[in-house]
Amino acid sequence: MAAEKSFYRKNFALIVIFLLLVTVSLVIAWLLAYSLIKRNVENDFSSAKIDVQEEVVQPYNDFFQNRIPEISFYQGYLDSSSVAKYIDTAFTRYAFVSKVIFYDTQVSNHKIKDGLRVNKFAIGPKVVMQFKRNTKPVVLFTSTHPHTLSLKLADEFNKIAIKFSAYIESADTTKVLSNDDIFNTFYAITPNRITYMNIPRREEIRIYKDLMLKEMPFSAVYEQDVLTFYIDPLKLRIKNPHPELYQNISIRPLVYEELNNNPEFISTDIPLPGALADYKLYFSSLHSYLNKEINRRFLPVAFMILLIYSFLLGIAYLIYRNLNINSKLFKLQYDFINNLTHEFKTPVSVIKIAGNNIRSSKQLSDKERAHYGKILDEEADKLNDLMNKLLSFTQIENRSIKLKEEEINLEVFTQNIIDAYQIKHPQFDISFDIDEDITYFKSDPVLLSSVFTNLIDNAYKYSPPDRKMLHISIHRIKKNILFKFTDEGIGMEESELKHIFKKFYRIQSQYNQQGSVGLGLAFCKELINFMNGEITVSSKPGKGSEFIISLPDDYSL
Incomplete structure (x- = not known):
């Protein structure tokens, strides 16, 4: 993990450097644009006087x-x-x-x-x-x-x-x-x-x-x-086609010179033609007046530069987000491999120990044979369940399986799952209630059973020993069947709720230190989506959690 963090920090530093370079480029681009526009306005101040002259002498020419x-x-x-x-x-x-x-x-x-x-x-x-x-x-x-x-x-x-x-x-x-x-x-x-x-x-x-x-x-x-x-x-009537450049325009004798030496003052002139040749058009503006025109021309350019800068920021953000996602995915996959290794290693180790004991024993009693047989059978079932879950999850993600819908008696279906679980965990208090008008529900029993099993496993795993309780409620709301799984477990922080349905995500707590692949709730989410349903969760730390599943009831009887 240290190598991964170091790699991530290096990429983050590159992004920071990229942002700094882009920001410096933005400032330089603004300064250059402002300088060029200022020069352009000053050139226009000197050259646009011809337009004014044409407007002023037009009646004379006519x-x-x-x-x-x-x-x-x-x-x-x-x-x-x-x-x-x-x-x-x-x-x-x-x-x-x-x-x-x-x-x-x-x-x-x-x-x-x-x-x-x-x-x-x-x-x-x-x-x-x-x-x-x-x-x-x-x-x-x-x-x-x-x-x-x-x-x-x-x-x-x-x-x-x-x-x-x-x-x-x-x-x-x-x-x-x-x-x-x-x-x-x-x-x-x-x-x-x-x-x-x-x-x-x-x-x-x-x-x-x-x-x-x-x-x-x-x-x-x-x-x-x-x-x-x-x-x-x-x-002559003075017309100013460029009021943005010329603050004052007047007709002066050709020999007129401005005595105002104010550095904030800028002026130019152009002689009049023909019989008007003893006079000239005299133009003057304050620098502050021209600055308004400079700013007016600069703002659209600055906005375009800012758009380009925003685009580059967006690229930087996407790169950062992808790196962040990849970093998290790397961590999740790393945890997944560790946990999956543990999940496989435990039953494999038990099977190996049992096999060694059987091989090293010269003679086994019936009791020992039954004991080792039970161990081998249970551990093989664990491996088989884990393999089936991984395979099913991949098939559901790729939509490579089809729904095999059957008419399910929900009361019998639920009771059978509860009975099977209480045989395995007799200390787990599971109860349920179902609306009287709900008898049959058309769905895939295997997929629905997987959803029930995963949510019950989750409730058992994340409940303290003195509060291992789960209540299942089944109701009809309009054209949907709602399944509510309410436990009194440790609950979750609100910040965790948006992540729990992601692949390989595990809440860090004392209750999952024994190994968790992080597929259970993600598998449930995929199953329910595949069945055209929805799943939501609400939870309070120390109070418990409630998962609500909504499945379409178009085929109910």
């Missing part, structure tokens, strides 16, 4: 790419009324448009006093109007009052006029305008301003080129529209 080019639909024929409607719509839809300057422009080969003239090609404003929110339009210039165009307005107009004139000078009128030509010619983008000229038709471009490069009589006056939109980036 205005720039879709709304402004609509001016070309008017083909230069915007007047004060139609341009006012167009600009009012822009003011309504785009809060960042703060002011619009409208240049009602004329193109010809006439002499002009305000504008730009290249060779014979002349382009200049006829009327300049200013539109602001919630105020009436203001006329800033008319060609009827020459030389009154301010330098600021003239400068903005001349930027687009020079780009347009340069394009006309080298334009290929056989080709369609490319997107690059449109952007480079008809847009003038400076910080906080977008100036746009409507795109003339191809025929008009050919005429404008002739006006510039050829000697021609005075031409007709052609209309072009030029609008300058003043953009206020601070009026």
Whole structure:
């Protein structure tokens, strides 16, 4: 047994080491996961600002790419009324448009006093109007009052006029305008301003080129529209598609620097495009704010790691349980072999002694012959009973036998078993009672007899000499017959009750020191299960035990 215990302790130590390694791995996995997630959140803090920029500038892009080019639909024929409607719509839809300057422009080969003239090609404003929110339009210039165009307005107009004139000078009128030509010619983008000229038709471009490069009589006056939109980036609506990352988002001048040196503070920025280029989106968060997102992402990962850890713990538990079961089974088998050896050795020794006595005696009297014959017969019966019990138990476990049911008169059956036992043990007080309505019971008499014999043997063996008493009660409960075996023996602890029907299990007490294989109650349990019944036990130490067997009464008469 010492070797077995040592072996078991070594395995237990391995399990403990395994658990420690798994636990350390769990902690390391958590730390690595947390570190990676923290780094991922910090990277997202730096990279997700592009998503915010796209959301914030989306109205600006819509205005720039879709709304402004609509001016070309008017083909230069915007007047004060139609341009006012167009600009009012822009003011309504785009809060960042703060002011619009409208240049009602004329193109010809006439002499002009305000504008730009290249060779014979002349382009200049006829009327300049200013539109602001919630105020009436203001006329800033008319060609009827020459030389009154301010330098600021003239400068903005001349930027687009020079780009347009340069394009006309080298334009290929056989080709369609490319997107690059449109952007480079008809847009003038400076910080906080977008100036746009409507795109003339191809025929008009050919005429404008002739006006510039050829000697021609005075031409007709052609209309072009030029609008300058003043953009206020601070009026852009800030949308935050990543509130889990950015605690605060604001629009700041491009040169803005945060003066807060708090180490708990993290910030980043991204410049705005186009006419918004003098400003940037500024993002800031406290580390404690980002920690919430880190923890939110970490919890599912930590839970998955914990599931894996639990799975490994389950494996460790199963290994431990199997080792524990194997250890107990080893002990039970060891005890079984010892007890079985003792059970066989005792009758074999007696038989051998009796045989030696018979062989060594020159002459035996009739009394001695009868005495030795009785000894040999009894010991042979013991060996035979033990062999039969082992064989029957194996057959019952393997379901290799069949029930041989007969109609049993329970009163006669019980009385015969009691009588036979009291002949063997006259000091054993056995009584029984049976319900009057129970006469016959259909079952296998051999198996039922084995159950009775084992339970009576058990009651006799585990009862003190002065309390060797057993009462058997037989009752009908619904469709079942109940057999109660109540003794006044030593009883059992409650902790023992769940083990007593296990193979090779023996209660350690002074009453089984003479050898017990540990098969009796396990054999009873198997027999009753085989007969489709149930067996239960209740017991109190020092008071006795009660075994209750319930067997189906479907064949009772």
